[in-house]
Amino acid sequence: xxxxxxxMLGTLAMAAVLLAPAAAFAQARVLIAPSTGVGFVYDDNLFxxxxxxxxxxxxxxxxxxLSASRETTHAYWFGSYSFDAERYQDNSALTTPMARQTxxxxxxxxxxxxxxxxLNAGYNSSITPAELNLTTGLFTxxxxxxxxxxxxxxxxxxxxxxxxxxxxxxxxxxxxGTTSRPTRWTSCLRTT
Numbered sequence: 001x002x003x004x005x006x007x008m009l010g011t012l013a014m015a016a017v018l019l020a021p022a023a024a025f026a027q028a029r030v031l032i033a034p035s036t037g038v039g040f041v042y043d044d045n046l047f048x049x050x051x052x053x054x055x056x057x058x059x060x061x062x063x064x065x066l067s068a069s070r071e072t073t074h075a076y077w078f079g080s081y082s083f084d085a086e087r088y089q090d091n092s093a094l095t096t097p098m099a100r101q102t103x104x105x106x107x108x109x110x111x112x113x114x115x116x117x118x119l120n121a122g123y124n125s126s127i128t129p130a131e132l133n134l135t136t137g138l139f140t141x142x143x144x145x146x147x148x149x150x151x152x153x154x155x156x157x158x159x160x161x162x163x164x165x166x167x168x169x170x171x172x173x174x175x176x177g178t179t180s181r182p183t184r185w186t187s188c189l190r191t192t
Contacts, residue, residue: 028071047142075110079104098125099127105122107119117154120150143177152168
């Protein structure tokens with residue numbers, strides 16, 4: 001067989017493997033969804049000042065984002081990310097291209113017909129930390145704050161009506177210019 005024919009057959013075989021229908025690859029389904037939001041906000045008290053010393057402004061907020069997921073018969077993965085860009089009409093010094101950021105991931109794998117393992121994590125950042133509800137949610141002015149969390153969950157079916165679920169979550173939050181809040185651990189064991 002001539003070398004060019006062997007090369008052509010090899011190329012066709014590789015193309016057949018790469019272009020095989022999804023059923024040959026455990027029927028994986030992949031979704032990618034970009035998004036964009038535009039909003040107009042009027043704030044009559046930007047800094048939560050006492051009456052008589054308030055500053056108002058009109059704000060244009062643009063929020064691009066991206067979500068993606070992959071699903072097979074025994075696993076599901078999802079992730080998303082978005083950020084807010086803000087433009088202030090009268091107080092241009094407050095204009096911020098990354099006013100807020102939000103990202104999250106979630107994964108779930110069925111290790112058997114009785115057991116599922118999940119992982120959940122997220123990150124939020126804002127120039128208005130009260131939005132993150134750092135401990136009290138009180139207004140702290142315009143300074144960058146962030147919060148991150150994540151942890152696993154294991155669920156085991158004991159019978160058709162009974163299951164045991166164990167969860168664990170770690171969270172940390174901080175304001176720029178301060179030390180971060182102590183890491184919080186939360187765990188739970190429940191039966192249903």
